[in-house]
Amino acid sequence: MSTTDATPVLELRSVSTHYGPIQVLRDVDVAIYPGEIVCLLGGNASGKTTTLKTILGYVKPSSGSVHLEGQRISGLPTTEVVERGISMVPENRRLFKRMTVRENLEIGAYLRSDRDAVEDDYERVFELFPRVKERLHQRAGTLSGGEQQMVAVGRALMARPSVLLMDEPSMGLAPVLVQQNFDIIQQINQAGTTVFVVEQNANMALSIADRGYVLQTGRIVLSDHSDALLSNPEMQRAYLGQID
Amino acid sequence: MSLTAAETTELLPAREVQLDRAVRVGLIGGLTAMFIVTSGMLETFDLRMIVDPILSLGYVTLMAAPFAVGYVAGKAPPVLEGYAAPSVGARNVQAGAIAGALTGAIYALYALIIHVLDFSSVFIKLTEQTKKIVTLDMGAGGVLILALVMAVSGAVGGAVHLLERRWKRAVLYSAFWVVMFGLLEVLVSQIAFVRRISAVKELLYGTDAGLTLIGAVIIGGLVFAAYYYLDGRVRAATRRAMALEGQQRRRFILISLGVAIVFLAVLPQILGPFLSEVLDLAGVFLLMALGLNIVVGFAGLLDLGYVAFFAVGAYTTAILTSPVSPKWSPELSFWTAIPFIILAAAAAGVMVGTPVLRLRGDYLAIVTLGFGEIARILFLSDALKPYFGGAQGMLLIPDIDIGPFTIDDSISFFYPIYAFVILFAYLSYALQDSRVGRAWMAMREDESVAEAMGVNIVAAKLWAFVIGAIFAAIGGALFAHKIGSVFPESFAILVSITVLVLIIVGGMGSVPGVTVGALALVALPELLREFAEFKFLFYGTLLIFMMLNRPEGFIPSRRRARELHLDEVEQDAWLAQAAEQDPAPAE
Numbered sequence: 001m002s003t004t005d006a007t008p009v010l011e012l013r014s015v016s017t018h019y020g021p022i023q024v025l026r027d028v029d030v031a032i033y034p035g036e037i038v039c040l041l042g043g044n045a046s047g048k049t050t051t052l053k054t055i056l057g058y059v060k061p062s063s064g065s066v067h068l069e070g071q072r073i074s075g076l077p078t079t080e081v082v083e084r085g086i087s088m089v090p091e092n093r094r095l096f097k098r099m100t101v102r103e104n105l106e107i108g109a110y111l112r113s114d115r116d117a118v119e120d121d122y123e124r125v126f127e128l129f130p131r132v133k134e135r136l137h138q139r140a141g142t143l144s145g146g147e148q149q150m151v152a153v154g155r156a157l158m159a160r161p162s163v164l165l166m167d168e169p170s171m172g173l174a175p176v177l178v179q180q181n182f183d184i185i186q187q188i189n190q191a192g193t194t195v196f197v198v199e200q201n202a203n204m205a206l207s208i209a210d211r212g213y214v215l216q217t218g219r220i221v222l223s224d225h226s227d228a229l230l231s232n233p234e235m236q237r238a239y240l241g242q243i244d
Numbered sequence: 245m246s247l248t249a250a251e252t253t254e255l256l257p258a259r260e261v262q263l264d265r266a267v268r269v270g271l272i273g274g275l276t277a278m279f280i281v282t283s284g285m286l287e288t289f290d291l292r293m294i295v296d297p298i299l300s301l302g303y304v305t306l307m308a309a310p311f312a313v314g315y316v317a318g319k320a321p322p323v324l325e326g327y328a329a330p331s332v333g334a335r336n337v338q339a340g341a342i343a344g345a346l347t348g349a350i351y352a353l354y355a356l357i358i359h360v361l362d363f364s365s366v367f368i369k370l371t372e373q374t375k376k377i378v379t380l381d382m383g384a385g386g387v388l389i390l391a392l393v394m395a396v397s398g399a400v401g402g403a404v405h406l407l408e409r410r411w412k413r414a415v416l417y418s419a420f421w422v423v424m425f426g427l428l429e430v431l432v433s434q435i436a437f438v439r440r441i442s443a444v445k446e447l448l449y450g451t452d453a454g455l456t457l458i459g460a461v462i463i464g465g466l467v468f469a470a471y472y473y474l475d476g477r478v479r480a481a482t483r484r485a486m487a488l489e490g491q492q493r494r495r496f497i498l499i500s501l502g503v504a505i506v507f508l509a510v511l512p513q514i515l516g517p518f519l520s521e522v523l524d525l526a527g528v529f530l531l532m533a534l535g536l537n538i539v540v541g542f543a544g545l546l547d548l549g550y551v552a553f554f555a556v557g558a559y560t561t562a563i564l565t566s567p568v569s570p571k572w573s574p575e576l577s578f579w580t581a582i583p584f585i586i587l588a589a590a591a592a593g594v595m596v597g598t599p600v601l602r603l604r605g606d607y608l609a610i611v612t613l614g615f616g617e618i619a620r621i622l623f624l625s626d627a628l629k630p631y632f633g634g635a636q637g638m639l640l641i642p643d644i645d646i647g648p649f650t651i652d653d654s655i656s657f658f659y660p661i662y663a664f665v666i667l668f669a670y671l672s673y674a675l676q677d678s679r680v681g682r683a684w685m686a687m688r689e690d691e692s693v694a695e696a697m698g699v700n701i702v703a704a705k706l707w708a709f710v711i712g713a714i715f716a717a718i719g720g721a722l723f724a725h726k727i728g729s730v731f732p733e734s735f736a737i738l739v740s741i742t743v744l745v746l747i748i749v750g751g752m753g754s755v756p757g758v759t760v761g762a763l764a765l766v767a768l769p770e771l772l773r774e775f776a777e778f779k780f781l782f783y784g785t786l787l788i789f790m791m792l793n794r795p796e797g798f799i800p801s802r803r804r805a806r807e808l809h810l811d812e813v814e815q816d817a818w819l820a821q822a823a824e825q826d827p828a829p830a831e
């Protein structure tokens with residue numbers, strides 16, 4: 001699906017990010033092309049969440065830059081990054097627990113003024129997750145973990161993003177739900193949204209992704225098509241242990 | 245999966261009223277009674293008759309303690325699913341009586357001790373007069389009588405639970421309103437209408453404060469009848485009104501608006517100058533409360549220095565309108581000054597808001613507390629005396645003109661004050677449903693996620709501070725015109741605290757709640773000036789009580805109530821999540 005001659009929709013050009021004096025990302029290069037699903041793999045504390053935060057402008061890169069459709073977005077406030085079409089499903093879902101499901105979705109569409117299209121997007125979310133429609137007036141904090149995941153994805157979709165960032169969507173879910181979750185990601189992608197998904201569950205992520213990057217202590221150590229990564233002996237040893 | 249109790253037909257035995265709990269609350273009642281005596285409340289309150297000549301406020305307060313503990317002790321624990329409902333009967337009364345008797349016993353012991361030994365050098369309120377009241381001026385016999393009455397009072401408190409809901413409410417409310425009417429003689433006798441028909445006052449109150457026996461019976465009977473008759477009907481009517489649609493709904497809203505406007509238009513005329521004065525003050529506080537409600541209730545930014553904005557409004561109008569403004573006196577009218585007041589308030593809001601953008605929770609509270617004091621000290625300072633008049637303040641702030649009318653007394657000030665109240669209440673509702681309202685809501689919930697969703701946190705916070713500041717500044721300006729002068733000492737930290745208490749007790753985030761809070765907590769103490777020394781004790785007690793029993797306030801916003809009772813439901817969510825990850829699915 002990736003067309004190397006097209007301009008990447010989202011690109012990180014040798015991005016380094018520090019928290020105070022501590023460097024977390026080291027010269028990270030990532031390019032994501034329109035219509036792709038790309039995954040970012042890596043162990044704990046390798047800097048996956050930091051990568052997403054840097055893209056959103058939540059933290060600023062100390063060197064390098066982030067580009068959306070060729071335009072530099074690093075340095076912009078988060079509001080503007082979101083407005084330009086990037087939205088995120090945060091780690092651990094982080095719903096507004098005390099607000100209703102409906103209100104969570106509303107906040108997702110916070111920056112939009114195209115009311116009719118927003119209404120269409122509610123319908124789109126309900127189609128994807130009929131459960132969400134049933135639970136519309138329930139407090140988000142009282143939903144089950146699986147339901148919360150649905151709302152978190154729905155909330156991110158309400159921004160009608162061109163690139164959807166997902167931080168460990170399978171975390172804390174039963175295997176059946178993880179599978180469902182990845183099916184949904186594929187559906188969203190087929191409807192035209194580019195997806196950048198961060199995962200520790202490498203097998204699962206690679207089974208739906210077109211390409212993958214592997215992050216180790218803040219450095220990209222491997223990047224390839226999913227099939228190639230799945231059969232890469234180094235990968236098998238480090239991340240896909242259960243295969244052999 | 246194990247069978248839950250609900251699925252079996254057999255119910256577990258009922259959870260009955262616990263007698264050891266009666267002992268516990270009885271002890272609390274006893275301590276309360278001791279406190280009422282020692283703090284001097286008893287003596288001060290005894291001067292005020294509720295029902296002349298048999299019952300003073302002092303004894304009402306003293307007897308309220310055993311009644312309350314009897315009520316609490318006699319109340320059955322909530323019925324859980326799978327348990328039988330507890331029987332209602334002698335046990336409720338018994339528990340109430342135990343609690344009341346214990347209160348009485350502790351009281352008696354204490355009364356005898358202070359009667360014999362002299363502690364007045366330490367507890368200066370244990371005067372000879374207090375000792376007389378404590379013993380009914382009859383020595384040990386009087387103490388015994390009071391202790392027995394306390395036991396009975398506790399039993400009555402417990403027995404209330406024997407009544408069915410409708411009776412219970414009617415009885416409790418009629419007792420409450422008899423005390424209120426007895427207390428608020430001014431309220432009734434100041435009303436112009438009542439003043440004209442002096443027979444009414446004569447009948448209810450006789451010649452001095454406190455109801456006559458007949459008056460008490462009339463008030464109690466009327467309230468009882470009203471509650472008994474109206475029980476359920478008011479709610480049904482409200483529901484019917486809410487269910488109206490389209491044309492009918494619009495007509496209903498128009499009619500009720502019309503009625504409300506006419507009511508407000510004639511209200512100060514009916515109430516007369518004294519009560520209008522009280523309402524004016526409550527209105528000024530209400531303006532502040534509506535503003536702080538935006539900052540704290542909507543945006544979740546705890547501002548303890550809010551009085552600074554009130555001061556900015558008062559001083560801005562003083563400088564612009566007073567002919568003796570020390571530095572520069574353009575002598576504008578109030579109306580032409582308003583845009584400048586708004587500008588000054590907005591600037592002050594940004595000035596306070598910007599440095600605290602990164603602060604949250606307790607840090608924010610401490611820093612804003614500092615800002616509030618800084619503002620007062622600046623206005624007080626000698627360095628700025630050429631601008632603000634220092635401790636001498638600023639005088640000769642003119643009356644407000646509205647067309648041919650001059651707003652110069654408490655009755656006429658009611659109109660501009662409450663016009664702004666209505667405007668700000670309306671704006672509060674509009675803001676709550678607006679985009680920035682949604683941003684505040686998300687920000688209060690989880691600032692960093694809100695930011696990730698695209699909410700501009702800086703703008704949302706500054707808007708909250710600026711709008712809150714404008715509301716308070718208009719309140720301050722009206723206050724300045726009303727009293728005709730400003731002094732730095734009017735802007736003490738207690739004003740900030742009072743406004744915060746109003747909105748917490750009334751219901752944070754809820755416009756009707758804040759309104760009720762302001763009217764009750766500002767107007768009521770004004771009417772009960774003679775007990776001013778106990779005002780903050782009353783606030784404190786009320787605050788603790790509310791935090792323990794009803795943290796969402798008297799009239800909560802629906803959202804706030806939902807938030808505060810989250811933990812129960814979070815338990816459900818935990819169970820749901822645990823069930824979902826259960827390795828042994830129920831197949």
Ligand SMILES: Nc1ncnc2c1ncn2[C@@H]1O[C@H](COP(=O)(O)OP(=O)(O)OP(=O)(O)O)[C@@H](O)[C@H]1O
Nearest residue numbers: 019024042043044045046047048049050051091200
């Ligand atoms: N705000 C912060 N201040 C200082 N250090 C931070 C901060 N946030 C993250 N870090 C550090 O940066 C490193 C990378 O964190 P990051 O959250 O990006 O890891 P991750 O790859 O998402 O890990 P996980 O899979 O456990 O979520 C960690 O060592 C973490 O302690």
Ligand SMILES: [Mg+2]
Nearest residue numbers: 048049050091
């Ligand atoms: Mg992470």
